[in-house]
Amino acid sequence: MKELVCIVCPKGCRLHVDEENNYSVTGNSCPRGAEYGHNEIKNPTRVLTSTVRLEGGLYRRCPVKTNKAVPKRLLMDIMQALNSVSLKAPVQAGQVVLPHVCGTDADVIVTKNL
């Protein structure tokens, strides 16, 4: 049994997730909480936001993000992968920087026109 605080809304319900019983959730006050608890223990994912090098732009870094949530355990690997990227201005929001980053189905994309 794992315990965590729900972050779906500000209420902060204390969820209990039973890993041995198909990750069933108790302590939630709404279905969204149940879904959050289930996923958060079974396969926690996050959207990663960071920057990459940019040459010739207004600033020296360009903001990027994964276009969908990626497994939490891969965040540092993706950060490492971003070190090898260097863009040249101009760049457009939405432009793909690293497709299928670290073997996931997510692309790293630019989030600002620079």
Add this chain to the structure above:
Amino acid sequence: MTYDLIVVGGGPAGLAAACSAWEKGLKHILIVERDKELGGILNQCIHNGFGLHRFKEELTGPEYAGRFIKMLGDTGVEVMLDTMVLEINARHEVHVISAAKGYEVLEAKSIVLAMGCRERTRGAIGIPGDRPAGVFTAGSAQRYLNMEGYMVGKRVVILGSGDIGLIMARRMTLEGAKVLACVELMPYSGGLMRNIVQCLQDWDIPLYLSHTITDIVATNGRVSHVTVHKLDENRQPIPGTNLEFDCDTVLLSVGLIPENELTRAAGIEMDPRTNGAYVFENMETSVPGIFACGNVVHVHDLVDYVSAESERAGAAAAAYVLGGAPAGDALTVKNGADVGYTVPQRIRVSNVPKAADVFFRVRRVFKNSVIEVKAGDQLLISYKREHMAPGEMEHILLPRKLLDGVSASEITVSAKEA
């Protein structure tokens, strides 16, 4: 030429106000922005979580700003970048300077103030100790990191658990720094639960509630050590509870202050509770034709609410220019028990469309509770809440019907356990 509207500031508030004023029919609109680009502080807020209310999706700061910049591009609104407003006055003159055009005095039929806010500093909270390099506000460190590409430190202690501090804990960690602790003076965090989980807990960064930094020590001009103490109920350090951290950096996330130097100098009435201007239901200040919106009025947690508030201000500026000043007596909105302030502070009932938006913050954490709106002892309306906290701005709608029935000159908003 006289502008219909000059908007001071091209961040999220200014962008939304200008777009909405255009939509309501104003033709000669100017945004004056001191930075080299539009978007304001959103440009350095590269994390996601913006726009859930507004666009029903999670955007990063630059993406959220990008949506409004795109909308603005479809209008005829003029923009002056790299231009600083030095003075505004009740005659609706706006003094600006820029390297490109020098010193100019512009005239406008209406003005929207959208200057945003600034961070509280070490000096404002009086942290004892040496005064070396390595003490940064979280926002300055964020700019260095996300826009300039520099790390301000490698071993970091964060004071304050506001959202910017939490976001920076994660960003610094991702970029290879060791964040040793997040230290919060209050017994509860000032940040969103989501940020506590994803920015601290994900990275095993301890959060010390009811603690503060009591000493900063320097070696060779840079932070080398901080001491943290637990606080008693009077917020005094408890001897013997010290935690010692060897670190090179202290980040401060200890609050935001609306930036109202222009507002004060223009003689606009200020509310000491918000550090912003007193505003009416349509975001108009005490000076007719000058409106204010966003963090310059009161500090918001969500940019989505800034946009909504600013659209009301922009629309009101358009109505002012096109149709003249609203008339009618104003009802004063007062903050009652456990409510820190309200925005607006004054409602001209005859100018309220279907309902008046009222925003406020409670002074402590509430579980099942009610918000009560009263005129004297008479309860006008109440709203149930399962959860309220000072870190989360509350919002209620006061129906016009209800307001029409109020004969008193003031109403009070208060909070209590249900």
Add this chain to the structure above:
Amino acid sequence: MKYDVCIIGCGVIGAAAAFELSKYDCSVLILEKENDVAMGSSRANSAIIHAGYDPKPGTLMARLNVEGNAMAEQLCKDLSVPFARIGSLVLAFSEEEEATIRMLYDRGVANGVPGLRIIDAAEIREMEPQVSKEARAALYAPSAGIITPWEYTLAFAETAVRNGAKLVLNAPVTGIRALSDGGYKLATPKVDFEAAYVINAAGVHSGEIHEMVAAKTFTVMPNRGEYYVMDKAECFRANHVLFQCPNQDGKGVLVTPTMDHNLLVGPNAVGVEDGDRVNNTAEGMAFVREKASKSVPGINYRNAIRNFAGIRANTDKDEFQISIAADRFIDLAGIKSPGLSSAPAIALEAVRLLNQCGFAPDKKAHPITTREKKRFRYMNDEERREAIRENPLYGRVICRCETVTEGEIVDAIHSPIPPCSVDGVKRRAGSGMGRCQGGFCGPRIVDILARELKLDPMEITQDGVGSQLLLAETKREVTE
């Protein structure tokens, strides 16, 4: 080369002496241990030009304070240093303190302080509506003034440099040896220097310098004082420098407006071992708040924008240590309060002592004695238009709190004593002095410094050596 005169220390005393000597036909070397001038007591003090009723009649302190005060106005006009003769009040809260201010009045009259008056409670109220109702009487000294102390130091030092004086920064004197042909060899970590005459203006370290050439005659007892700087919104709390009666701990906690329209509150007075450590303490800050509330009860500390602490070079003697300490070696040592007020008079004293040692160079025909400085924030609209026309960088505001433009910052970076740090720019241009304390402009100043000095931003320091702001670059491991 052998210099005629070497001045050790470029605080306000060393700088004033250098300025005075640079008007003469002689070569002047100034050795400063820090990376900028005014890095010790001169930058962290009450910023007051005292009237001169405090020191005992007959002392050097009494004479030089009153002389220095009289000189300040014209000097500040000529050298473009912010100064205002706003007058001071010493408040008396008891019968005993009324006796003290009468004693100070008598001293002041003996010292030649102009215009002193004892005023009653009603007049205090009229002059200072925010002062505590408990104040029964006050000593009014119209000649007291406020000044920007680091600017005073910079003005002297820059003008000396423009007159040909050589300033070497990052050069702590580690040893002094008498030369057989007269004069001295001064060792610093990098280079040794030679000079025929030496002036010891080393502030809190003046005892150590003295003892490199002479037997110990005084002991420096560093004394730390802590302050609050308040937002401009609090400036209305005081129209004059508001002192309390002096006691064994010094002149007591004062409340005063500053030249930048902030309010300054402090100091306490605590003897410390380490004359270079200027930390704030919770006790010191609480002490200042409590004592200041006796004079001005309403100060709102939520409007604080900065704390700082300074060190006074107090000694075991109740007097400046100004004398010929050894052959061709002059002490301007143990200069505590009223050192800032006395500085230009102390410089004249230094020249007299050099004359006594047999060094009497001729005056230069046309020494530089003026200095101009553009301050955008104090210009009227027409001057602003003109400044931007001349240099468009005056149209770009970098420090929004204090309205400091890129033009002023670039001018400062290329001034006679170029700053190498963010705080060095701050002391010259005023950027970062305001309510956001450099939160917004800091990164931009780093940028401009790096650009103008052709340095990597990671080399830019906050202040002294070692105080780099940026510790690493992100995304370094680019594999090409």
